[in-house]
Amino acid sequence: MTKSLAELAAQACQPLRGVVHQLPEAEVVKHLNLLPNWTLERGQIVKRFEFRNYYETMAFVNAVAYVAHQQDHHPDLQVSYNRCEVRYNTHDVGGLSINDFVCAAKIECLLLAGR
Known part of the structure; x- marks a missing residue:
């Protein structure tokens, strides 16, 4: 199990298909807790x-x-003049997969690097 934002961001997305790749609610909560303000x-x-x-x-x-x-x-x-809303889910699995959290973590790391 991933323990930090950096570890999550270091992963790469994999092709996933089917409900077998949907994350259970407990894993969703654990990964969400790594992502500030998601x-x-x-x-x-x-x-x-x-x-x-x-x-x-x-x-x-x-x-x-x-x-x-x-x-x-x-x-x-969803893009406006001074804001952007980012939404992730994995259509091919019909819910949330690890790929959603990996990409969200990569975005967070981009912002941290820019500060």
């Missing part, structure tokens, strides 16, 4: 990021797109 909403993990301006928002969106491309695991994004 919440569980309607079967997805969600975080709203706020920025000072459009430029910073778009830089963040591009970084998320890069992670999504590298991991072949894509979030739903």
Whole structure:
């Protein structure tokens, strides 16, 4: 079991299909506790990021797109002038998989590196 944000971010997404790869609720809670300010909403993990301006928002969106491309695991994004909402779930498993938490952790590490 992953014990830190860095350990979670160091993992790579794997192709997953089928409900057998859905994480049990206890694992969802354990992984969610590693992700600062991410919440569980309607079967997805969600975080709203706020920025000072459009430029910073778009830089963040591009970084998320890069992670999504590298991991072949894509979030739903809702983008506004100074904020972006990121939502993850794994459609191919019909719920949450480890891939959702790996990508969320990678995004968190990107933000930590930028500070």
